[in-house]
Amino acid sequence: MLTIEETELIKGTLERVPNVTETHVFDAMWSEHCSYKSSKYWLKQLHTTGDHVISGPGENAGVVDIGDDDKLVFKIESHNHPSYIEPYQGAATGVGGIMRDIFTMGARPIANLNSLHFGSTDDRRVIDGVVKGIADYGNCVGVPTVSSKCHFFDCYTENPLVNAMTVGYTNKEIFTSVPKQKGVVVYVGAKTGRDGIGGAIMASEEFSEGEDKRPTVQVGDPFQEKLLLEASLELFETGAVIAAQDMGAAGLTSSTTEIAIKGNCGIEIDLSLVPLREEGMEPWEILLSESQERMLFILNPEADVKSIFQKWDLDYVEIGTLTDTNNFTVRVEDNVVCDIPLEALDAPELQRPTEKVKREDINIPVVTDFDMNWVWEQYDSQVIGNTIQGPQADPAIVRIPNSKKAIAMTTLSCAPFCYYNPRSGIRNIIYDCYYKLLSVNAKPLGITNCLNFGNPENPNVMHDFKEVCLGMSETCEELKFPVVSGNVSFYNETSGKGIMPTPVIGGVGLIENYENSDYNISR
Amino acid sequence: MKTAIIIFPGSNCDNEMERFLYAYTKIKPIRVWHKETRLPNVDMYVLPGGFSYGDYLRAGALATLSPIITELKKTDRKILGICNGFQILCEAGLLPGTLRINSTEKFICKPMDIITWPVHHQRRIPIAHAEGNYYHPNPAKLVEEQKVAYSYYLYENNPNGSTMGICGIRNNNVLGMMPHPERAFESYHCSQDGFKILEDF
Numbered sequence: 001m002l003t004i005e006e007t008e009l010i011k012g013t014l015e016r017v018p019n020v021t022e023t024h025v026f027d028a029m030w031s032e033h034c035s036y037k038s039s040k041y042w043l044k045q046l047h048t049t050g051d052h053v054i055s056g057p058g059e060n061a062g063v064v065d066i067g068d069d070d071k072l073v074f075k076i077e078s079h080n081h082p083s084y085i086e087p088y089q090g091a092a093t094g095v096g097g098i099m100r101d102i103f104t105m106g107a108r109p110i111a112n113l114n115s116l117h118f119g120s121t122d123d124r125r126v127i128d129g130v131v132k133g134i135a136d137y138g139n140c141v142g143v144p145t146v147s148s149k150c151h152f153f154d155c156y157t158e159n160p161l162v163n164a165m166t167v168g169y170t171n172k173e174i175f176t177s178v179p180k181q182k183g184v185v186v187y188v189g190a191k192t193g194r195d196g197i198g199g200a201i202m203a204s205e206e207f208s209e210g211e212d213k214r215p216t217v218q219v220g221d222p223f224q225e226k227l228l229l230e231a232s233l234e235l236f237e238t239g240a241v242i243a244a245q246d247m248g249a250a251g252l253t254s255s256t257t258e259i260a261i262k263g264n265c266g267i268e269i270d271l272s273l274v275p276l277r278e279e280g281m282e283p284w285e286i287l288l289s290e291s292q293e294r295m296l297f298i299l300n301p302e303a304d305v306k307s308i309f310q311k312w313d314l315d316y317v318e319i320g321t322l323t324d325t326n327n328f329t330v331r332v333e334d335n336v337v338c339d340i341p342l343e344a345l346d347a348p349e350l351q352r353p354t355e356k357v358k359r360e361d362i363n364i365p366v367v368t369d370f371d372m373n374w375v376w377e378q379y380d381s382q383v384i385g386n387t388i389q390g391p392q393a394d395p396a397i398v399r400i401p402n403s404k405k406a407i408a409m410t411t412l413s414c415a416p417f418c419y420y421n422p423r424s425g426i427r428n429i430i431y432d433c434y435y436k437l438l439s440v441n442a443k444p445l446g447i448t449n450c451l452n453f454g455n456p457e458n459p460n461v462m463h464d465f466k467e468v469c470l471g472m473s474e475t476c477e478e479l480k481f482p483v484v485s486g487n488v489s490f491y492n493e494t495s496g497k498g499i500m501p502t503p504v505i506g507g508v509g510l511i512e513n514y515e516n517s518d519y520n521i522s523r
Numbered sequence: 524m525k526t527a528i529i530i531f532p533g534s535n536c537d538n539e540m541e542r543f544l545y546a547y548t549k550i551k552p553i554r555v556w557h558k559e560t561r562l563p564n565v566d567m568y569v570l571p572g573g574f575s576y577g578d579y580l581r582a583g584a585l586a587t588l589s590p591i592i593t594e595l596k597k598t599d600r601k602i603l604g605i606c607n608g609f610q611i612l613c614e615a616g617l618l619p620g621t622l623r624i625n626s627t628e629k630f631i632c633k634p635m636d637i638i639t640w641p642v643h644h645q646r647r648i649p650i651a652h653a654e655g656n657y658y659h660p661n662p663a664k665l666v667e668e669q670k671v672a673y674s675y676y677l678y679e680n681n682p683n684g685s686t687m688g689i690c691g692i693r694n695n696n697v698l699g700m701m702p703h704p705e706r707a708f709e710s711y712h713c714s715q716d717g718f719k720i721l722e723d724f
């Protein structure tokens with residue numbers, strides 16, 4: 001929720017009191033989850049460049065060049081809070097969200113990976129739900145889940161971590177959320193319902209006992225995602241797309257405003273045109289719904305592409321246009337319900353206080369009673385037929401379609417190292433990742449990071465975060481191993497008990513010719 | 524041999540099936556969208572794996588309402604259904620029996636040793652399914668009529684609770700099986716037995 005100071009700040013910028021809809025919009029856009037207000041100062045310090053980096057952090061996912069017009073698009077993302085409230089749907093929609101980030105850029109997802117942290121092996125509610133959620137979603141869409149790691153420690157009992165990563169491939173144009181010209185705003189995919197309203201705000205707060213947060217969790221439908229994936233890739237081929245953005249956290253609000261801010265223009269939409277699943281939805285509910293499997297495209301007004309969506313039985317509606325006003329204008333027919341300057345939506349950057357704390361010794365239990373094959377066999381690791389090494393091996397290796405090239409990839413974390421010394425802990429993790437890729441003759445290309453931390457208002461947590469960012473920055477620069485995308489998840493705390501600093505790294509490397517190596521695969 | 528792949532919304536093993544058939548026949552398979560009302564003139568129609576209509580209702584059930592299924596019921600050319608394709612063929616009544624949720628209640632993805640019927644040859648082909656628990660009330664009759672095409676190698680190896688460990692059924696020109704031969708032909712696959720499945724048919 002907005003603090004009193006933030007509300008005053010907003011009133012000052014607008015020179016008036018925001019109405020109900022506008023307040024909800026600010027509430028979502030200024031949430032930690034959407035604005036990165038506590039983290040952006042430190043994230044700017046990361047090493048993010050390289051000759052092969054086509055697009056670094058700031059876009060839906062990072063893009064690297066692997067020669068011959070081939071490009072890889074990858075990112076890791078957390079879905080921690082929803083997975084604790086409702087493990088199955090939370091984990092499933094996490095996988096759905098990250099895959100959408102990849103195909104929004106015009107790339108076809110070719111591999112899914114995940115890194116999971118649970119309280120203990122006895123926590124069957126969360127473990128069974130999360131694993132089944134990930135499996136059902138990825139299997140149905142038809143993207144192989146080639147790597148999965150599970151970690152167990154007490155601090156994750158009420159704060160399980162579900163981090164999902166997707167790697168995509170394309171040899172065609174990359175599409176971004178930056179519109180280079182004006183166009184019509186088109187809504188495609190599933191209908192909008194009341195699920196997931198306030199999800200971004202929920203993920204920006206600590207949990208306390210007894211609260212029912214279930215309505216803030218989204219519900220996934222992998223079949224819709226598969227249709228949306230195929231339809232979107234078909235649409236990109238037509239050349240009609242000016243910009244694309246998936247509807248993730250804060251749904252329609254963040255996707256529309258992000259495009260307009262990046263395009264340095266305004267945007268105007270009419271909510272009465274949005275396809276709805278339920279009756280009587282308030283404008284702010286439509287704006288903040290996090291219903292899944294929806295996309296926003298800016299299309300060339302002359303383009304006639306509706307038939308693609310008819311073929312795939314998906315909704316396709318023109319809901320507005322890009323404008324010259326630099327405002328975010330929302331109408332319900334002729335009635336303007338929200339009209340705010342876009343620059344006001346950018347939450348002010350915070351430099352939260354940091355303070356080092358002396359760590360007490362902890363006992364890391366050795367887990368022997370958990371069968372990882374039970375997890376791995378639930379994932380379809382072979383679909384698409386390109387998997388060279390699946391989850392049983394590390395790193396995973398997936399061949400590039402119709403080519404001799406292959407991609408090695410892995411996710412790594414080691415929270416106890418970071419608990420004792422965040423700076424050298426992250427250094428250790430990145431080196432480990434780098435050498436894992438080298439071990440299969442892959443050239444390390446870059447990493448994506450998922451930074452899972454406790455409450456940033458706690459100076460000790462912020463200190464850990466700062467140290468991890470600085471450590472990551474040094475190590476990546478030293479190894480020329482840039483960070484091309486990432487995600488921050490704060491507020492992993494329930495009833496005042498937070499997690500250890502848990503940065504998760506997803507590393508990707510290129511194997512020029514997979515036939516040159518003989519892989520030792522347990523099939 | 525000319526082939527065609529029938530594609531439903533939610534089919535997701537179509538691309539590897541295309542590569543697999545091309546590697547075997549050296550002719551590019553024709554892709555047929557499920558809304559088509561005419562079948563192309565080829566020697567074999569293939570229904571690939573996936574989750575047609577998201578497995579809503581029951582796996583394969585909604586796909587049987589597609590116009591192309593009516594055409595498939597009329598043809599005497601070969602029809603091969605893999606995984607979801609097998610489920611569709613059973614739902615459409617082109618093959619006897621039905622496929623239930625695995626007895627483990629979990630999706631299973633792993634390589635399996637299977638054997639051909641009635642003469643036993645061993646093949647190593649991966650499975651990947653959540654509803655592959657084949658059920659038929661009278662398996663002895665299926666064996667007698669030579670409708671059993673494949674079963675898991677040993678009874679103890681039965682991964683999903685299928686009647687007699689059956690994983691493939693044939694009926695005249697139609698063959699359906701849960702294991703994925705299109706995931707067993709490249710050098711890096713668990714075996715290269717996939718082509719043998721096409722030869723068996």
